[in-house]
Amino acid sequence: MSVVLHLSDTHFGTEQPAVVEALVAMAARQRPDLVILSGDITQRARPAQFRAAKAFVDRLGAPVLAIPGNHDIALFDLWARIVRPYAGFCAVFGADLAPVHVSPDLFVVGVNTTRARRHKHGEVSPSQMERVARLLATASDRQLRMVVAHHPAAVPRADERANQLRGHAAATRLWAAAGADLVLGGHIHLPFVLPLDGLARRLWVVQAGTAVSTRTRPGVPNSVNLLRWGEAADAGDDPALTGPRPGLRCRIERWDFGSSEQAFRPASGTSIRPERATGPSSENTHSFIAKNDHFTLG
Ligand SMILES: [Fe+2]
Ligand SMILES: [Fe+2]
Numbered sequence: 676m677s678v679v680l681h682l683s684d685t686h687f688g689t690e691q692p693a694v695v696e697a698l699v700a701m702a703a704r705q706r707p708d709l710v711i712l713s714g715d716i717t718q719r720a721r722p723a724q725f726r727a728a729k730a731f732v733d734r735l736g737a738p739v740l741a742i743p744g745n746h747d748i749a750l751f752d753l754w755a756r757i758v759r760p761y762a763g764f765c766a767v768f769g770a771d772l773a774p775v776h777v778s779p780d781l782f783v784v785g786v787n788t789t790r791a792r793r794h795k796h797g798e799v800s801p802s803q804m805e806r807v808a809r810l811l812a813t814a815s816d817r818q819l820r821m822v823v824a825h826h827p828a829a830v831p832r833a834d835e836r837a838n839q840l841r842g843h844a845a846a847t848r849l850w851a852a853a854g855a856d857l858v859l860g861g862h863i864h865l866p867f868v869l870p871l872d873g874l875a876r877r878l879w880v881v882q883a884g885t886a887v888s889t890r891t892r893p894g895v896p897n898s899v900n901l902l903r904w905g906e907a908a909d910a911g912d913d914p915a916l917t918g919p920r921p922g923l924r925c926r927i928e929r930w931d932f933g934s935s936e937q938a939f940r941p942a943s944g945t946s947i948r949p950e951r952a953t954g955p956s957s958e959n960t961h962s963f964i965a966k967n968d969h970f971t972l973g
Contacts (some may be wrong), residue, residue, distance in 0.1 A: 676907030677780035677819070679790035680707035680735070681881065683738045685860025686746060686888035687728040688718030694887040694897050694932050695731060701930065701939040702735040705901060709776060710737045711783065713883060714744025714825030717763070725767040731887075740776045741768045742785040744825040744862060745795050773803075775810060780904060782818035784810050788826045790841055797826030797862070798841035807846075808853035816951045819904040819925055820856045828858040829869045829880040838863050847871055851878045856925070856949040857902075859883070864890060866898045866929050868945045876950045881927055897932035899939065923950055 680702060680930075702710070710732060717724035732739045743764045749755040755762060761772060772787040784807050788797035807822055814820045826840040828847055840846070840860075847858065851874035858882050866884040870877055884898035885891055903926040924946060931942040 676903055677778070678705060678707045678806040679709045679711060679781065679819075679821075679902040679904070680705065680737070681711045681713065681859055681883050681900035681902060682886040683713040683737055683825075683883035684744065684885040684888060684890070685712070685728060685731070685825060686715055686718045686885060686890055687724040687731070688721065688828055689888040689890055690727070690731075690787070691887055691889060691897070693937055697932055697938050698887060698899065699731070699734045701899075702737070707735070707737045707901070708778070709781060709783070710735050710739045710944045711823055712741040713823050713859055714738060714742050714789070715746040715861060715885075716741060716744065716768075717747055718888070719739055720747050720749045720763045722763055722766065725763050738776065739768075740774050740783055740785060740823065742787055742823055742825060743772060743789050745789050745797065748789060748791050754792055756963060773806075777818075780818060781821070782811070782814035783821045783823060786825045788824045788938075796838075796841065797824070799824065799846045801845070804842065804846045804849050808849045809856075811850060811853035814854055817923070819902070819923075819949070820854055821859055822850055822855050822857070823859045826862045827880065829858045829871055829940070830863070831865075831867050831869055835863060835865070847878055848874055848881075851875045856947075857881050857927075859887075859900075864892055865895060866900070868927055868929075870947075877948075879927070879945075879947060884929075896934070898942065899930050901928040901930055902926070903928070922948060923951065 716728045729872040747764045748760045773785045801879045829838050853906050857879050864885040867882050869880045886899050926946045928944040929942050930939040
């Protein structure tokens with residue numbers, strides 16, 4: 676079984692030290708194979724904020740796939756914003772703004788949805804959509820296929836539509852047909868899992884909240900996602916992942932920071948069976964909601 680820790684919107688510069696330490700402790704226990712950081716890594720794209728973020732991810736004990744968010748572009752320094760908007764990000768996380776991670780179990784494609792001219796809103800261009808689709812077409816059935824964007828490819832309610840990724844309809848249509856299982860994102864600091872139907876195959880949009888920053892919404896604590904991908908036989912006591920049908924399953928867990936225990940704890944989960952040509956369909960989706968849950972969709 677492979678474990679992926681999905682973090683977003685760390686907003687270093689507004690990070691909470693106790694939450695940072697709790698997340699490091701959680702990672703030490705869960706031992707992810709990969710950490711995905713889906714943008715807004717810093718609050719103001721300052722070099723010291725990027726350095727603090729890098730020092731943090733270096734403590735998580737796994738390779739990191741990071742993409743920029745709108746906050747990772749210089750805001751007030753207009754010269755930097757026009758001439759070298761990603762200089763701070765690249766200095767710390769490398770020059771690749773759309774990295775790819777491939778392992779026997781995982782196939783992850785990053786896409787840079789930020790635009791320096793627009794600053795806040797994100798979009799995906801036709802050439803970006805096609806690049807992702809071309810890469811996805813090379814993935815195997817064994818691999819969990821994920822696209823990572825900063826801006827949400829879907830939103831759970833109408834008042835969030837202004838924040839939705841421009842180009843989302845064409846992108847999800849193309850990426851589903853190319854074999855994507857999940858589209859990961861952040862930006863709105865609202866965690867949810869949303870299945871998208873009406874495509875060539877079912878796709879799930881998986882959003883993470885703000886991992887460690889003070890920029891939480893009312894009633895929505897700091898949170899991260901933990902994805903477990905593997906055969907049913909490795910699924911432990913999860914009733915949605917065990918059972919008579921063999922095949923690969925993905926359990927998507929949301930872990931919330933609890934201020935009383937000063938630790939991240941499981942809050943909700945969704946177990947899915949991505950479609951495979953030779954395996955079972957995605958009809959069996961199972962969710963649980965932990966006690967004292969604040970906000971759950973999917
Ligand atoms: Fe953010
Ligand atoms: Fe953002």
